[in-house]
Amino acid sequence: MMAENVSLETIANEVGTPAYVYSAATLTRHYQVFEAAISKMDALIAYSVKANSNLAVLALLAKLGSGADVVSGGELKRALLVGIPANKIVFSGVGKTVDEMRDALTADILQFNVESLPELHALNACAKELSMTARIAFRINPDVSAGGHEKITTGKAENKFGINIDQAEAAYAEAANLDHIEITGIDMHIGSQIDTLAPFKTALLKGIELIKTLRAQGHNIRTFDFGGGLGIPYSENENTPPLPELYGEMISKATQGLDVKMIFEPGRMIAGNAGILLTKTIYVKKGSVRNFIILDAAMNDLIRPALYDAHHNIEPVKFSNNGAPTQIYDIVGPVCETGDTFAKQRELPEIEAGDLITIHSAGAYGAVQAGQYNTRPLIPEVLVSGDKYEIIRARPTVEDILKTEHIPDWV
Numbered sequence: 001m002m003a004e005n006v007s008l009e010t011i012a013n014e015v016g017t018p019a020y021v022y023s024a025a026t027l028t029r030h031y032q033v034f035e036a037a038i039s040k041m042d043a044l045i046a047y048s049v050k051a052n053s054n055l056a057v058l059a060l061l062a063k064l065g066s067g068a069d070v071v072s073g074g075e076l077k078r079a080l081l082v083g084i085p086a087n088k089i090v091f092s093g094v095g096k097t098v099d100e101m102r103d104a105l106t107a108d109i110l111q112f113n114v115e116s117l118p119e120l121h122a123l124n125a126c127a128k129e130l131s132m133t134a135r136i137a138f139r140i141n142p143d144v145s146a147g148g149h150e151k152i153t154t155g156k157a158e159n160k161f162g163i164n165i166d167q168a169e170a171a172y173a174e175a176a177n178l179d180h181i182e183i184t185g186i187d188m189h190i191g192s193q194i195d196t197l198a199p200f201k202t203a204l205l206k207g208i209e210l211i212k213t214l215r216a217q218g219h220n221i222r223t224f225d226f227g228g229g230l231g232i233p234y235s236e237n238e239n240t241p242p243l244p245e246l247y248g249e250m251i252s253k254a255t256q257g258l259d260v261k262m263i264f265e266p267g268r269m270i271a272g273n274a275g276i277l278l279t280k281t282i283y284v285k286k287g288s289v290r291n292f293i294i295l296d297a298a299m300n301d302l303i304r305p306a307l308y309d310a311h312h313n314i315e316p317v318k319f320s321n322n323g324a325p326t327q328i329y330d331i332v333g334p335v336c337e338t339g340d341t342f343a344k345q346r347e348l349p350e351i352e353a354g355d356l357i358t359i360h361s362a363g364a365y366g367a368v369q370a371g372q373y374n375t376r377p378l379i380p381e382v383l384v385s386g387d388k389y390e391i392i393r394a395r396p397t398v399e400d401i402l403k404t405e406h407i408p409d410w411v
């Protein structure tokens, strides 16, 4: 198996395993497919940095013209560092601190997506202190069910995100009275890995109605940030998410004549299927009821299966299609948790210790969610382009981890 024109075996030998491997060509293609899908609208793509925030990935997307949706001061710093213009950056998140607001105001970002009234007042005070005005959209929670898993649905009334749609008019009225706040639009992000158009359409129509109501009340609504959330195929056996083209067409038709600038915050759709997790088999263990493939990657490197019961396709790097014998395996990592299981009861060609294995669709919400549980250092990220590749995040050593810790004299 290759990543573009580079053999994964070469990367495993030279970089070591486990490692994330991303394809520059696929990242580019996904960005351009999304760009084409929304090309009929006046629209900004603000790539959701949290999906994959590596500086090289951000720099590549910046070069293609992408803006950024950031959810922390750290992500803001990343976006600015790679040269994403401030007027293409929006700031989302339920718990922005005053320090983060100050940084974003100073950078003069396009828009704050404000998620509560206390946040609104904190932002107004912060802008006043800097003698500035903060451009805002309220994140509206339209009370729509969406997202493949309860942990990634965000648009229901009981979720922590945004302002309930029935409280929106009051919130805008309150914002209009603040001297250092300028209302520019509305914002909605209803969930992630959404695999049908229906919830998007329901939310969109509610958003359009709200824009009309707010305008009738005298608010100058110019932007409609519709968030991210478009799903990607993780497996042949699951629902196939709508093509970006159909998503774009639906939104373009519904917003025709509305005279708003659309903002989109795709994350997974761009990065998810542009990356794999490359890992090596440490042992194959034949139990009395199950066979286990024990990998050198674990839940601390890719937490999606443990956290969201997510399915990832898994394949050996080397296999032949001509009737090689297969086995049913549970595929697990070395971490001391039963939850450290990538897949159960998968049919694979017979695997031996030392065999390289790829875990697919790992480009989004993979490296960014990694941790160092069991004192396992973060794993490197590699970017491939054509027949070249580079390490875009180095593997720290155990010594690097231990250096940050300190034993008090009195212990």
Ligand SMILES: *Cc1c(COP(=O)(O)O)cnc(C)c1O
Residues within 6 Å of the ligand: 048, 050, 051, 069, 071, 092, 093, 189, 191, 192, 193, 227, 228, 229, 230, 265, 266, 267, 268, 269, 364
């Ligand atoms: C996570 C997130 C996104 C991106 O979601 P995807 O499903 O990766 O497209 C966009 N906007 C906000 C506010 C988010 O929290």
